[in-house]
Amino acid sequence: MKRIYLVLIAVMVTVAAHAQFEAGKYYIGASLSGVGLSYNGSEKSSFGLQGKAGYMFDDNLMATAQLEWDKKHEQPAFFKAGVGLRYYIVQNGLYLGAQANYVHAGNAFDDFQPGIQVGYAFFLSKTVTIEPEIYYDQSFKSHSDFSTVGIRIGVGVYL
Numbered sequence: 393m394k395r396i397y398l399v400l401i402a403v404m405v406t407v408a409a410h411a412q413f414e415a416g417k418y419y420i421g422a423s424l425s426g427v428g429l430s431y432n433g434s435e436k437s438s439f440g441l442q443g444k445a446g447y448m449f450d451d452n453l454m455a456t457a458q459l460e461w462d463k464k465h466e467q468p469a470f471f472k473a474g475v476g477l478r479y480y481i482v483q484n485g486l487y488l489g490a491q492a493n494y495v496h497a498g499n500a501f502d503d504f505q506p507g508i509q510v511g512y513a514f515f516l517s518k519t520v521t522i523e524p525e526i527y528y529d530q531s532f533k534s535h536s537d538f539s540t541v542g543i544r545i546g547v548g549v550y551l
Contacts (some may be wrong), residue, residue: 412550413480419446423546428452438464448542454478485513505529521548
């Protein structure tokens, strides 16, 4: 009997997640990055805020646009604007993402940073998620100083 309940719960979770990754859905999200959980060659600590919006143009495929503000210790704050794609591997919320960002840090520098991420959309309700992800942003200015590996924790809403 216990196995039957577990199978029913698994089917219900899969069906609920599947409904959110269908074409035509919208996405709005916000996340924190850094907070001692990122690393690059120039600094060991940073703090970032990111806003993201997306549209599911096909089942399991989302086009995204994002804005980000990031502050590294003893460096000027910088702003990122970018576009990307997110692919949901399986209907349980695991995703891969790729993006291209333009980075502006006042008079200090401008940069182009492609990036990748792996994350999971954990549904708290039918529309609200907690989304932890691991990311890597590659810098073309100075690879060791501005390329960053980190963890981002976010909240998303699928409409």
